[in-house]
Amino acid sequence: MLLNLVINARDAMPQGGKLLLETANVVLDEDYVKDHPHARPGPYVMISVTDTGCGMTPEVMERIFEPFYTTKEVGKGTGLGLSVAYGIVKQHDGLIHVYSEPDKGTTFRIYLPRFEGEAEKALDLVEPEIRGGTETILVAEDDPGVRSYLVTVLREAGYHVVEARNGVEAVEQYVRHMETVDLLVCDMVMPTMGGEEAVAMIRRGGRRIPVVFMSGYPGRVNGVPGPSASDTVFLEKPIKRREFLKAIRSLLD
Secondary structure: OHHHHHHHHHHOOOOOOOEEEEEEEEEEOHHHHHHOOOOOOEEEEEEEEEEOOOOOOHHHHOOOOOOOOOOOOOOOOOOOHHHHHHHHHHHOOOEEEEEEEOOOEEEEEEEEEOOOOOOOOOOOOOOOOOOOOOOEEEEEOOOHHHHHHHHHHHHHOOOEEEEEOOHHHHHHHHHHHOOOEEEEEEEOOOOOOOHHHHHHHHHOOOOOOOEEEEEOOHHHOOOOOOOOOOOEEEEEOOOOHHHHHHHHHHHHO
């Protein structure tokens, strides 16, 4: 959630600027609830992300949480980042508000209900490290921040990585490196060509190359084999390092 908001703030400041993250314990009172009908009074944790970027018009602000709505150039994003953040906040009975002025910047404020009881003690379990490898993996992801994270995780685990920004590039890169690519990691929703179509084109060559599909909106995926398929695994975003590496080894071993 925070990663999506920070990436959005970064993209709003192509020439640089200031990014501020703040947290605070707050109490939403009855006056606040009157102005925000979906809010409930009580104690909350507030998280804010502020940038000094290009800002937004009122018309844009009305639509920013809609899935696939984006003001970015083709290939620069899918418009899912803010809708994913909105969905996560709502799943936790929270609120998310945006304040913005063109040419001045934007602030997102998130309010999550505060837990007042004692925290549960963490189990003292040390899980064994997931084994890496030296295989070559093709990563197709249009979001630069997410792609960078995945590539870093894979390289730290010893893998060789080939990168693609969309489905078309994924097919091109696979054709270029088909002798060495052992596995595909594909986002389901990408500009130009999505992951499902790209994988279908690659597999038409006769090789059932193993695939890790990813999506922040699993409900939009139709006909994609689940984790039970021997050559395909589906992971929901945000991607967790351990789960990601475990899925890869399950397909390669």
